[in-house]
Amino acid sequence: AQKITQTQPGMFVQEKEAVTLDCTYDTSDPSYGLFWYKQPSSGEMIFLIYQGSYDQQNATEGRYSLNFQKARKSANLVISASQLGDSAMYFCAMRERSGGSNYKLTFGKGTLLTVNP
C-alpha cells in the first residue's frame, strides 16, 4: 500500500492565483513528519516546508503553507500568488521510523505544476 499518495499527476494554475497540491499519507507511527520538495526542470531537489505530527499550527514559509488535517491524514501544499518560476514537479514526503531511532523519508509520485502567464 502506498504510504504517500498524490492524486494529481498534473495541475495548471494562472499566474498570481493560488493553487493547492494534494497529499494524503498513511502511517501508524505517532511521531512523523511531512515535507514538501520542489524539483524544477533543472533536476535539483529543493526543500520547501515541513510539518511535524505534533505541531499545533500549520506550517508556513513565505508563499507556501501546509494545510495539515491530521484526522484526515492529509498535508496539502498551498502556494499563494503563483509565479512562472513555480512551474515544477512537487513531491510530498513523510518521515517515519525505520526501526529503533532511525528514520527514513518516503516520497509520493509527485505533481507536475504548470503556471500559465
Add this chain to the structure above:
Amino acid sequence: DVKVTQSSRYLVKRTGEKVFLECVQDMDHENMFWYRQDPGLGLRLIYFSYDVKMKEKGDIPEGYSVSREKKERFSLILESASTNQTSMYLCASSLGRRGAGANVLTFGAGSRLTVL
C-alpha cells in the same frame, strides 16, 4: 555552502557490468540515502545509512548494494547492471536521527545511468 556531490552526472554502461555510483557530502551529516527516480513513480528509497559501516534496506534494494567506509562517502553498487536499472539516481544526506531539522534532506544533482 552545504553540498552533496555525486561523482558522475551521466553514465552509460553495458548489461552485466559492475557499476559504482559515488556520493560525498561535506556537512558532517550522519544519514545518507540513495533513491532512484523514474517518471510516474516518484522517488523510491534503495538503501540508507545512519552511521559509518551501517546500512539499512529501503523499499527497492534488490539488485543493489552499498558501502559506507567513511562518514562523508556513500557508494551505491550495481553488481551486474541490467536494463531495468536505467534511471536517475539521487543521493541525499541529513544531519542526524532526531528532530525535524535533523531530517531535512539535502540532495545531490543526480546521476543519470543508462544500461544498454
